[in-house]
Amino acid sequence: MLDRALFAIAGFAAVALAQSRETVVFSTNQTTVVGESIYVLGDLPELGAGDLTRALKLEPSQYPTWRLPVSLPTGRTYTYRYVKRTDSAATARVPTNGTTVAGPFNASTTPTNPATKAILYHSGWSAPQIWFRTDTAAAFSPVTMIDLGPGRGPTERRWAATNLPLAQRTIEFYITPSSGTGRDPASGTYSTQLDSALLQDGQLYNYMPAATVGAAVRNYSTAALPFIDSIPSNLNERRFYRIWLPRGYSQHTTKRYPVLYLHDGQNCFEPGAFGTWNADIAANLQMARGAMREVIIVAADSNNNRFVNYVPSGDLTPSAQPGNANAYLRFMRDELKPVIDTQYRTLPDAANTGTMGSSMGGQVSMVFGWDATNTYTRIGALSNYWSTNFRNRVTSTAKPAIKLYMDSGDSGTASDNFTPTFNVRDALINNSRIGGPFLSELDFRHTIGFNQQHNEAAWAQRVGPAMSFLFPVTEEANAFVAFANGAQFDLTSDARATVEDAYRQVAESLRDVNLSGSVDTDDARAVANASRSTERTNLLR
Known part of the structure; x- marks a missing residue:
């Protein structure tokens, strides 16, 4: 029996990922009967996080070899096994549907740098403590935060917790004052995949935001929606649209934003005839928790x-x-997009432009990805409707340079196209596909909404994770990465924060350590505080 995981560094042609990842090819030789397939299940989120219903199906184009390339974060150790499951909409959600046929195996990806995390915090508390964990089964561990200097006003300080284990995995945390009562958040926890982030007013950022960040806004009136009178050669009719601007758009006046175009706009933010996606609420939540880029x-x-x-x-x-989707594509690309790019601070290139829809709106989103890749490269297709000829084209033509999210429910009429969508998924990841396969968790994700039907209520549950996959905040440059492993305080380049670094900062004023916008005595104090924290940590080891 051949059971292996082959490693190779992989990149996504249309989007350069800042988070370090590598592709692992899972492969095993197994025999099955009709209605059975082989899956890989591991303890990483990308491999199902131990949930048998979220295991990843391998593809059998070289049967009896089953294989699947999966993009995993570097710096991770993990276990995995191969399981045999029955394939149907009714059994996919059953947690007992699966028998281990090989494994468990232990594996790891390439070590990463930095190997640790950092959380910065704006607060008026004295010496706050962060309570954190990167394993949901573990207890929370406390760390006293370092005083970096003044915050946004006379009663606030900027704090930091550095060298928190472990990089490349989700950190869950809350913060308390060193004495007295208080907790942030008041209940529950924060969590983010970012390896370094600033927590300000309950929101996570990968950059230094304005002192006061305005809320996201619907930049239109439902009583007088903006519109375009489409030219005769396209739609030849009046079409309305709605614009949602992310948090801080009015304050961060030099920042430019990716754009996501949604179809069936009357259902996206407000309740339409069939309900609503609540896409704005979902995007707000994903951005606040440091999962999704700020997107128009x-x-x-x-x-x-x-x-x-x-x-x-x-x-x-x-x-x-x-x-006649081609006419609609021309309207969106040649009429609506130029208006948005002119009136708003967008990143207009294809690498920063996406489109998403549900049902037939999902299908037309895929039309944009296949036929207008030079304009749209981030494609979301929820509960797709599949026209016969287009489905055949998607499964048989060369892979376009796009990032694709695709899903279905498993209930209701035709089980929400569970089977045809899964069949398309299998064709897209086929190793013999022209132009190569889509790579799971790198440029492709397929998921199932268990017990969900073909409706807005179901799409409202899935649109947030879909947007975060297409526009992950981890692909952006991070202003706080040097805090993660203490490099921000290392002025002597000896890979540690010591009193010598503080002396050098005092003598030479080398660096704006606390990101205040100027180099002053507070920077030297921040380095000294970091060196004391390092000394305390070393003494406790």
């Missing part, structure tokens, strides 16, 4: 021509009308 969201309303607009050319609508 543009939601284009649909109308009675929805089927014709969303069905690809060469396919027929359910009422046998010829699809």
